[in-house]
Amino acid sequence: MVFSSLTFLFAYLPAVLAVYFLVPFRFRNFVLLVVSLFFYGWGEPVYVLVMIFSILFNWIFGRMISQYRDRDRKTAGKYLTICIVLNLLLLGFFKYYDFFIGNLNAIGITFLKPLKLGLPIGISFYTFQAMSYPIDLYRHDTDPQRSVINFGAYVTMFPQLIAGPIVRYRDIAGMLENRKENVDxxxxxxxxxxxxxxxxxxxxxxxxxxxxxxxxxxxxxxxxxxxxxxxxxxxxxxxxxxxxxxxxxxxxxxxxxxxxxxxxxxxxxxxxxxxxxxxxxxxxxxxxxxxxxxxxxxxxxxxxxxxxxxxxxxxxxxxxxxxxxxxxxxxxxxxxxxxxxxxxxxxxxxxxxxxxxxxxxxxxxxxxxxxxxxxxxxxxxxxxxxxxxxxxxxxxxxxxxxxxxxxxxxxxxxxxCTPIARTRMNFLKNNTFAMARPLLVLLALIVCTAFIVDASYNPFLYFRF
Amino acid sequence: MKKNTSREKMIRIMTAGVFCLFVFGMSAVNLFAEKKDFSENENRVLVPFPSVSAQNILFGDFDTDFEKWFSDHFVGRDSWIRRKASLRIDTGAIENNGVWLARDGRLIQQFVTYDEKTVTSNISCLQEFSDDTGMKLNILLVPSAAWGEQQYLPAGAVNVNEQELIREIAASLPKQNCIDISDAVRQIDDGYFRTDHHWNEKGALIGYQAICQSVLQKDAQQFTFEEVSDNFRGTMYSRSGAFWTPAESIFRIRPAKEMPVQVVFEDGTTMNTMFVDEHLQEKDQYPYYLDGNHGYISIRTGASGGRRAVVIKDSYAHILLPYLAQEYSQIDVFDLRYYTDKVSDHIPSEDRDHTDVYIIYGLPTFCSDSNLSILW
Structure with missing residues (x-):
């Protein structure tokens, strides 16, 4: 499901917003985790397991690393290495295995065949994101996350799950525990x-x-x-x-x-x-x-x-x-x-x-x-x-x-491509034109919906059967 | 200052509110709106709700099928498409979804580029077919409306040089009789439908006259046109989204002297006319001529002279066949997109010296259709 689809805008998003704001704050990370897994599983029902596996082992290794990082750097380092290798293996297997085998086949080494597995969506983004957690822990750049739900919500968070930005754990750790949703x-x-x-x-x-x-x-x-x-x-x-x-x-x-x-x-x-x-x-x-x-x-x-x-x-x-x-x-x-x-x-x-x-x-x-x-x-x-x-x-x-x-x-x-909109459109901020803002949002919604519907428009012209 | 902040707050609430109202409102309306099964404009059955089974959800295409269903049945679908088309025009575009928004309210199919490989391979298919059957082919490639009505194209439009292309194709088939009507279709003003990609009864008359001259070597007969519908909205109407374009007329082609005709389709269905009135009740009315697409049609007429024609064609030929029916007592029509057997089996060798073989295609189809390879 991409954001620029009717399904996202007029089914998934309103449902998620409603559920999210109806539950009390302490359940909101859990809601985020569940709806994000649904979001991911929508296109990749089987690969959700890969993602859950990734969450679990990064979180568990994170616990090990934080246990040892003060008293035994060597052991902590060992855990970190294993964790990084696991992450890279996951990424390597799904993203690069067929490429390497294809190249090996091309130079005459043919005992392995490409697997032709589909690439789990966003795996390049979420493995990088998940990996930042054990590394930051090892370096004392962040504190361990006690709750696997919070950590899961961080890795899977549907807004940036598929195409970034790649959020480092330390940048978001505080907000997982405490953040303010408000009108502004x-x-x-x-x-x-x-x-x-x-x-x-x-x-x-x-x-x-x-x-x-x-x-x-x-x-x-x-x-x-x-x-x-x-x-x-x-x-x-x-x-x-x-x-x-x-x-x-x-x-x-x-x-x-x-x-x-x-x-x-x-x-x-x-x-x-x-x-x-x-x-x-x-x-x-x-x-x-x-x-x-x-x-x-x-x-x-x-x-x-x-x-x-x-x-x-x-x-x-x-x-x-x-x-x-x-x-x-x-x-x-x-x-x-x-x-x-x-x-x-x-x-x-x-x-x-x-x-x-x-x-x-x-x-x-x-x-x-x-x-x-x-x-x-x-x-x-x-x-x-x-x-x-x-x-x-x-x-x-x-x-x-x-x-x-x-x-x-x-x-x-x-x-x-230039900051003109930001520098020249300041007049939208002053009072006279302030009303233009809600109107612009409405206009943009209407125009974008028209373009999205049109993209799915598919006249069956029999000469093109 | 205090007033300012509270006003700013209000604007923010309104902006967020507009967003939520639109998203929640449209979702709710969409959820409860009545669902249609068929889209007239798109001339197709809309996607049904996908089957809900563990198998389909886990390993099947439930997600994409659901999204297709969701957008196919989205509330106010046609008016969104119309809105997008008018936005394109308002922002200075001269085409939408591959259709020129041409002058005089004409909607003309774009023919901007083509695959040279397909053309080359179709040329050799024809040559092989001719060698195989030992028959000379009469090849009529009908220029598209973008060529025939280029005076109506918006400024800045481009088009394949169809005349050059038709002549190149003719030059690479020197043993065949290639009928070039690229000048003739430009000499009349109204040879194509305004809202459809086909030529109309006047354009097809030009094709018929060219055939008389170059194949039959006789004078063309006279015909009159009788309006049978004035609410035809063609394929280009649908595709362009320019739903404000007025409808146009469909004409029945009447020879000076009507003669009996029998049309038999591949499934054995028979008609005693080449015009199907039922299709005039639908949005797409071009199938009025010969009932639209069929793999094989056999036409027997009371024409004298005992000549036979074999026509290998796309839908451009449908409106031309009522003219040809005046000249041949038997016409066998093959559409290779739907017909998969060997065409040459239908041309018994004892008949070959009084049979004319025609290849009749709209040029854009000839440049993109890969089914000609079935010929040999």
Missing amino acids: KFYEGVVRFMCGLAKKVLLANSCGQVFETVNSLSFSQSSVLTAWLGILCYAFQIYFDFSGYSDMAIGLGKMFGFDFLENFNYPYIARSVTDFWRRWHMSLSYWFRDYVYIPLGGNRLGLKRQIINIMIVWLLTGFWHGASWNFVLWGIFYGIVLIIEKLFLLKPLQKAPAFVGHIYTMFVVLVAWVLFAFTDFSQVLTYLGMMFGRASAFANAYTVYFLRDNFVLLAVCAAA
Whole structure:
């Protein structure tokens, strides 16, 4: 069940809100746990067991670690290691097993066969999230959670279960025990949720359709400009999809009294790729920084070691995004760009006029999205070829058509990538226009519902049977 | 200041309230609203409630089936779709769901791109079929409305260059008789339905005249058109969501001299006409012509001359066959999307010198249909 579906908006969400606010506070984590397991089990009825297993062993190992962490670091460390290995095995088995076997088969080692198990939804997110608990405990960054229900509510919490933000246990520990749900928070949650829903339904999905059509053009219809327009639409799609999902998660969290950390900070206005990655999927970057980069020594062991550490982190980041070589390549590409920036580019970029940095960053990011968009490497090469001149024209009627049909969409997307809405829409806060806020929420609800219903509209035209 | 804060508080309560009212209200209305089984606009049976069994919930598709059921029966479904279509127009778009919102209230199917591989493979299927049967094929690929009525397309629209494509296909089938009507359909103003992807009786007349000239080598007969319905809302009406578009008319095609006709379908059902009035009571009325899609139709007429035709076609041919029926005493019609046996078995070799074989497709179908491989 995705947030941008009728089932979520008009069946699941009202039911959950009603139950949650009808029960007294001490039962609310339990309610969250149950409805989140239902949410997860809706699409993955069998894999709920994997999730429950993950909750239980992380919680139990957490108890062991907290028992030993003061008097016997070695034993505590042993438990931590086992716990991390278990988590990684779980993730590795479901996400990477078939990939490795496929590669082994490809080089002639064929005694194992791919299992073709479906990937449990969100496993990359919730294993990372669950893992942060034993590690934080071991490092004395947090206190043990006595209640398995509270811990379960933390791991499964449905707002961020499927696509993050990846919440570290220590950031949320206090709120599990004590948080305030009130009108102000609910209001903030509603506004945030609606922003996210509109981003996903109105912007991301429409941009996705443009990219899809661009992709289906034959060579004789292709052009350089269309290819750039297409990948720009992909960039919009992936940003509004992902950040929209984060907004919805943060908004829902607020409705239930939680404050999750921000996940995006206008990444496309970055002036360097380093800056971009401080603004894109921040919760993942923090995770890799805190649990991989710094433990590896970070920048404290000399430049050579730092470069190796950066490459390790980016190899893992790429691989985390999917079990396919193109994601690995994408990670390596970013690792290299970031190292080059660190060594040579950052200083001149800071001195250069802002637009140079913006153009350079968008150029790198768009090229990298091509690596991300296609799992098939020959498609990557074809698309990059189109962008750099291997097309039948520089621009043609199709370019005009895409611009003509989507100029409002593109303009809104471009504006929504910048903080303009936040800085220029302040008038909504003053009294005269304050009434616009409930009206805007209503309007957004109506428009989003229309788009969601339309997406399920499927005229049976018999010539397409 | 105090007043300000209380006002701010009120706005916040109202905003949260609007959200809750909408979400809870719509859910409640939706829960109790009457459910329909059939969507006229979509021309399909709506998804039924999925079966509730442990097997289906744990290992089946209960979740996706439930979500399909939920959105299929969502309250006010058609008006949401209409709302989305008008929002698209209001924000400057020139198409919705693959339909051009063209001038003069016309709804024209987009034909923006196609798969070259499918075209190549269909070309070789035809060639093989011709080699296999030793018969020359008369190939009529009907340009889509986006070509025939391109003067109505909104500014900025693109379309496959259908003329070029039809000529390319003809050039790669040099031994066959390819009938090119890409200029002719542009010369009349009204060769296509305004709300449907098919050509209409006037467009099909052009096809018939071209066949007379290029295959039969005789003058075309005269026909008159009799309006039989004025409330036809076609496939493009449904797909575009532009439900404010006015309905249009359906015409019966009347030859100067009516002759007896017998139509037999693959299941043995027989009719004595090529026009099915019952379909004029439905939303989709194009099946008025030859009862819509059938795998096999046999048409016997009182036409003189004793010539036979074998027609391999998609639904574009349905409105053309009433014209052809005037010229052939026997027509065997095959729709390869529904017919899976060998077509050549229906062309006995002793008949072959007085049989004409036709391939009649709308160009977009020809470029996307993978069923032609059944031919040989």
